[in-house]
Amino acid sequence: MKILLSGGTVVSMDPAVGDLTRGDVLIEDGKIIEVAARIDAPDAEVIDANDRIVMPGFVDNHHHTWQTAFRGMGADWTFAQWANAMHDTVKPHYTPEDVYAATLLGRLEALHSGITTMLDWYHVAQGPDHEDAAITALREAPGRSVFCLGAGWATPDSVEADIRRVHSLLIGDGLVTMAWGLRGADETGMDTLARELRLADELGLRTSLHTGGTRRPIADMQQHGLLRDTTTFVHGNGIGDDELRMLADAGSHLSVSPDVELKMGFGAPLTGRALAAGLRPTLSIDVVPSVGGDMFSTMRTAFSAQRGLDGGLRARDLLHFATIDAARSCGLDNRTGSITPGKDADIVLLRTDDLTVFPVTDPVGTIVTAGHPGIVDTVLVAGRIVKRDGALVDVDLAPLKNRLLASRDRIAAAAGVPLDGIWNPKPESA
Structure with a gap:
């Protein structure tokens, strides 16, 4: 399976690849195959990365x-x-x-x-x-x-x-x-x-x-x-x-x-x-x-x-x-951490049209000084799309949230921890 991230601002974190004001990233079988200003891949699924920063996860x-x-x-x-x-x-x-x-x-x-x-x-x-x-x-x-x-x-x-x-x-x-x-x-x-x-x-x-x-x-x-x-x-x-x-x-x-x-x-x-x-x-x-x-x-x-x-x-x-x-x-730099041909496609796409970051003149400066989870539009791990259009893919969050709330409430009750006010534990273990 091929995926083409098309037309994004690429911040690769690889000096050999550099940054591209307008670039494409081609992914095949979970791996980054090519990074270039323009890539012709008619058999690939195209993800429009216009108005997106494309960076390693x-x-x-x-x-x-x-x-x-x-x-x-x-x-x-x-x-x-x-x-x-x-x-x-x-x-x-x-x-x-x-x-x-x-x-x-x-x-x-x-x-x-x-x-x-x-x-x-x-x-x-x-x-x-x-x-x-x-x-x-x-x-x-x-x-x-x-x-x-x-x-x-x-x-x-x-x-x-x-x-x-x-x-x-x-x-x-x-x-x-x-x-x-x-x-x-x-x-x-x-x-x-x-x-x-x-x-x-x-x-x-x-x-x-x-x-x-x-x-x-x-x-x-x-x-x-x-x-x-x-x-x-x-x-x-x-x-x-x-x-x-x-x-x-x-x-x-x-x-x-x-x-x-x-x-x-x-x-x-x-x-x-x-x-x-x-x-x-x-x-x-x-x-x-x-x-x-x-x-x-x-x-x-x-x-x-x-x-x-x-x-x-x-x-x-x-x-x-x-x-x-x-x-x-983590010993994983040969697999992830940069947008480098041959590495796994662990990549995120950040929105540049969101008012909290618009206009993006310096992509790196914007990510560090103004970025937040709300601009994370798409996430890929080893080439698998796990978040698309701002939502996690194939994850039913409602029952998972209920399980966590039930867990918190049960632990708090067993431990005598207040959930209806400020908890100020004593620092005996200091």
């Missing part, structure tokens, strides 16, 4: 979808309050059905806003049934997803068995693959971290690790020979410039969640400091109880925060962070 490499049901409730929370609310209070009451509903709606929301690839950092740790529910939801959502398993429910002796079990379910290069969400040396000790990284190497798994503070975790890992080019470090606020250079030298990756980091008091996002150290940052959303779930607002916060500090960054930098750089951090 966004890549979010750190998102906890299991918290979708409690969207917006943590707008005023500190980090300690969030930890108490989500991990200490509601998480113990999650059933597999709750995990399924939140994961599916969270992943569909991301597709709706143009995120074609998402690393879902799972740490609603309860047991194998919960893990399988999350995997089922990711498979049912027609996106490219990385199930990043944080096996915190397991005992130290059973973590390996759990990782191997899930790996056996997700082995291969399908749309849903696996990564490992490491617990880190602070929680497990350096010997356990080293053992888990050896297992990740054996299984060919990329890893992700929340880090930060002033205890020099990166320097400790470097001293023990544990830095990898397959590990993404999340947040990192508080680590030293020398540690950022250690990550750059090791080829490691950094995921910045600017909205959460600023709101919850982590400190200034590390985008500028990372670049100065030779490290390409990436962007992620983190948790929707506290922040919005789209990459447009995430880019805008990161852009404004860094410009306010030192005037650094340009709009195109933010698109790099949210597309090809994030794809590379």
Whole structure:
């Protein structure tokens, strides 16, 4: 099957392809075949991209979808309050059905806003049934997803068995693959971290690790020979410039969640400091109880925060962070992250005739400074059209929404969480 995206403004994020004021993109069997000013393909289904920006889909490499049901409730929370609310209070009451509903709606929301690839950092740790529910939801959502398993429910002796079990379910290069969400040396000790990284190497798994503070975790890992080019470090606020250079030298990756980091008091996002150290940052959303779930607002916060500090960054930098750089951090840059012949067709079409962005004189500047999910008109994942004319394709949202509402209400009742007023959890877990 061939699809021709015809007459759009192409922002390819591939220097060899460049940007085209007026361009066509030819897709066949899910792959990008050609990008040119004009392509003759009489046997292709034509999608009129006039008045559209054609760009690679966004890549979010750190998102906890299991918290979708409690969207917006943590707008005023500190980090300690969030930890108490989500991990200490509601998480113990999650059933597999709750995990399924939140994961599916969270992943569909991301597709709706143009995120074609998402690393879902799972740490609603309860047991194998919960893990399988999350995997089922990711498979049912027609996106490219990385199930990043944080096996915190397991005992130290059973973590390996759990990782191997899930790996056996997700082995291969399908749309849903696996990564490992490491617990880190602070929680497990350096010997356990080293053992888990050896297992990740054996299984060919990329890893992700929340880090930060002033205890020099990166320097400790470097001293023990544990830095990898397959590990993404999340947040990192508080680590030293020398540690950022250690990550750059090791080829490691950094995921910045600017909205959460600023709101919850982590400190200034590390985008500028990372670049100065030779490290390409990436962007992620983190948790929707506290922040919005789209990459447009995430880019805008990161852009404004860094410009306010030192005037650094340009709009195109933010698109790099949210597309090809994030794809590379997931080990998927050979498949997605740019509009490049030979890659999978993970592409979004953004409306340029919407009054909130019209007139579009500088496409990149408009995407970063004024873009929002409402202009996401069409989304393709591996050449499959999953959103068309502003609506998800073949998705009956009404019953899914009802399942999520029922899930939220049941968990809240079991946990004693108010839904008719402001919830101010106590920060005992700080």
